[in-house]
Amino acid sequence: MGTAGLWGTITAIPMNTEHLLTLTQWLSPAYPIGAFAWSHGLERAVQRGDVANAAGLADWLDAVLTQGAGRSDAILLCAAHGADDVEPVAELAAALSPSRERRMETLQQGAAFASTTRAVWALDLPDMAYPVAVGRAAALMGLPVVPTAQVWLQSFASNLMQAAQRLMPLGQTEGQRILAGLLPVCAAIGEEAAQSTLDDISTASFAVDIASMQHADQYPRIFRS
Template identity: 40%
Template sequence: MSAAFETQALLRLMTWLSPAFPVGGFAYSSGLERAVHDRLVTDAVGLEAWLSTSVRHGMLWNDAVFVSLAAQVVEEQVKLAELAELGLALAGSAERHMETLSLGKAFLAAAEAWPASVFGLLPPDCPYPVAVGAVAAAHRIGAEQAIAAFLHAGVSQGVSAGIRLGVAGQQDGLRILSALETIAGEVAERAAAAGLDDLGSATVQADIASLRHERQNSRLFRS
């Protein structure tokens, strides 16, 4: 693979997973807003622990595996549909289901600016990580690189949400991003070699927070 192609792939990943890409990720907190409300997360240290746990053992780990699995079957329509169905079924709450489905649809609609045959293979209801993994693979972007970029985007979104919720400042956010770089890289390497049996989470508090957010009256985020 040429250096020019690798540079092009990097630029596409940066574009697709940038906060400026029109997927609406800024509107979601994946239960963090409720965790702050319930004082499970009260400061930057708690925010870092929350995000680190999600990457290692929670929602972001499962999403990373789905990015990898979608890349592995990028040319197989039936298997992509099965993955999408499983991804939606594993959503831990109604809001989490809405989040991953809405982001997936928005991502695919925007990414069609980079034509590829995979858009005709993916189902209409496609969760976000399956969409990202399939499109990245269709453009010959390595799974580990796609997963690392996906995790960085997810952590960045969590940091942004934490700042807006008042539990961390800008400098705290940058420190958290720096601290989680190594973890994200390690998890990306592990997820790139993962299979269906590696799906699973152990973040009960996060799942409960997501469920409780559905009944929260005053809110900044949709999840």
């Protein structure tokens, strides 16, 4: 069964074991992209009191995924997966960054992902924004787009959760409970993104974007964004 989208009919392709293991390797915290150094503005949000407890963090992560970079980057990932020429998608991804630090976050992680993936899998994968690099690599390796987007979203949320645990009193179990609550969100956004066009990209996460702008002047700090 398939669904109609930007790239024609999207067919539900079962993920084989090799695809699954490749995807989980790419999006593991062990993959050397330096994700641990970035908080996506969360450090500033915690410092100014916008995120002060588990409930506030859950709301903040949900907003990032549904109204912020989570959804827009998932669309960019899917667009890169289906594009014959990925360069315009990469240029758009870089241009959409709302702050200098967020631009550095996506471009530097993307370059690190591309460098390692080129070296290990010998792919023709230039340096570009992180979601675009992942989408392009998945296409070159034959990984299906929907689960790639869904696992990428979960990895994004997981990295922000790890940042939160360095910034505020948040137990490991409570953190995993929040991530488990976000699984349906990641699944739904991944499905939607695969049926979206670049014209569908929009964000309404103003507090998150402002936090990322203000973070540049925050001192002391432990994250790069």
